[in-house]
Amino acid sequence: xxxxxxxxxxxxxxxxxxxxxxxxxxxxxxxxxxxxxxxxxxxxxxxxxxxxxxxxxxxxxxxxxxxxxxxxxxxxxxxxxxxxxxxxxxxxxxxxxxxxxxxxxxxxxxxxxxxxxxxxxxxxxxxxxxxxxxxxxxxxxxxxxxxxxxxxxxxxxxxxxxxxxxxxxxxxxxxxxxxxxxxxxxxxxxxxxxxxxxxxxxxxxxxxxxxxxxxxxxxxxxxxxxxxxxxxxxxxxxxxxxxxxxxxxxxxxxxxxxxxxxxxxxxxxxxxxxxxxxxxxxxxxxxxxxxxxxxxxxxxxxxxxxxxxxxxxxxxxxxxxxxxxxxxxxxxxxxxxxxxx
Numbered sequence: 001x002x003x004x005x006x007x008x009x010x011x012x013x014x015x016x017x018x019x020x021x022x023x024x025x026x027x028x029x030x031x032x033x034x035x036x037x038x039x040x041x042x043x044x045x046x047x048x049x050x051x052x053x054x055x056x057x058x059x060x061x062x063x064x065x066x067x068x069x070x071x072x073x074x075x076x077x078x079x080x081x082x083x084x085x086x087x088x089x090x091x092x093x094x095x096x097x098x099x100x101x102x103x104x105x106x107x108x109x110x111x112x113x114x115x116x117x118x119x120x121x122x123x124x125x126x127x128x129x130x131x132x133x134x135x136x137x138x139x140x141x142x143x144x145x146x147x148x149x150x151x152x153x154x155x156x157x158x159x160x161x162x163x164x165x166x167x168x169x170x171x172x173x174x175x176x177x178x179x180x181x182x183x184x185x186x187x188x189x190x191x192x193x194x195x196x197x198x199x200x201x202x203x204x205x206x207x208x209x210x211x212x213x214x215x216x217x218x219x220x221x222x223x224x225x226x227x228x229x230x231x232x233x234x235x236x237x238x239x240x241x242x243x244x245x246x247x248x249x250x251x252x253x254x255x256x257x258x259x260x261x262x263x264x265x266x267x268x269x270x271x272x273x274x275x276x277x278x279x280x281x282x283x284x285x286x287x288x289x290x291x292x293x294x295x296x297x298x299x300x301x302x303x304x305x306x307x308x309x310x311x312x313x314x315x316x317x318x319x320x321x322x323x324x325x326x327x328x329x330x331x332x333x334x335x336x337x338x339x340x341x
Contacts, residue, residue: 029083029133033289036084036095043080045095048111048293055293055305059095060115062107066099077101083133085140087157093296094157096140100127106155106162112297119160127153132183136190137208141165143183150181166211168192168203182236184285193237193251198222200237200251218249220261220268238285252285 025037028045037047049056069075078101086093093111098104104127107116130142130153144153150172152165171181171194180195192203192214200220207213235254242249251259260269293305 027284029135030284030286031084031086031093031135033287033291034084034093034293035284035286036082038080038082043082045082045084045097048084048093048095050289050291050293052288052290053292054307056307057111057293057297057305059109060113062116066105066107067101069101074101079127079129081127081130081133081142083135083140083142085133085135085138085157087138089138089158092157096133096155098127098130104162108160111293119162121162125153125162134183134185134190136185136188139165141183141190143181152183166205166209166214168205168214168216171201171203180236182238184238186239186242191239193239195222195235195237202239202249218261218263220259240285 025047026040026043028036028038030036033050033052035049035051036045037049038045044062045059047056047058067074067078069078078099081096081098081100083096084093085096095109095111097107097109097116099107103123104121104125106119106121108119109116126146127144128147129145131145132143134141138158139154139156141152141154144151150167152167153162154165155162171192182193184191184193186204190205190208194201194203198221200218200222201216202218203214204217205214237254237259238252240250240252240258247264248260248262251261253259256273258271258273260271261267297305
């Protein structure tokens, strides 16, 4: 598994893909080894690429603006959200683009087709912000933020219907800090990871779509004195790999470190990422693959698959510009003073 940085920088040159440089994109999400890249300012999805094969494809341009924005304040208020997903029944990859202003406008592009299609959205659905697009079982999910309320919103690629999705019990009610909950996919299962001032809590949905199947699989205590030198409480956690049927789990913490947790020993090992100038970064968990974009878009005459290594030789993802390595910082037995006296 690779972890890609997601920090935005300069703006994308819409006239040429040959001028791509590493700081002109946000990484929206990863699906089956493909990355969806967006403009860091407008958040429009622009490119799908496979960093292993070195292939990339430009997404179609919009035929018209979704809203008539009269003022700068209107342009600031309008939000865009997107995501890449896979529909296994038809073997198709689809990109979702949502524009939110006075209402929600949803567009879908099937990778290889030359245009975007408008999809009807229930007018009762309102969106303030969407985070962590995650594709599982032919459905793309987001954590939805609406004021102080949080929930899960999803779109099924078969029905192309935007709708609510069952959440773990009470997770979104525990605390007010909405920026410490992440969502992702691990071994084909959707998970929620919640970091608060007491625990890192991980929930997994064992039977897809069944609310009662959400299971609390890990609780790592973060409030004990032995963590005084490590800022558990700040940032996000992403589970990376479970070991030996729950004997241990490896997590990534956004303060640039990996945490190896052994529940039976009640012990954590912390490995700091060295070689990067960033102290706090967002990441996208990514599993490399050899999927060729040429096979995905075959028959699409209007889609040219470009080679990053030839025509886009200057293009590199941010982490490719740095030599990174891990260093074990410390080992902590998670036992508070009260338990040792």
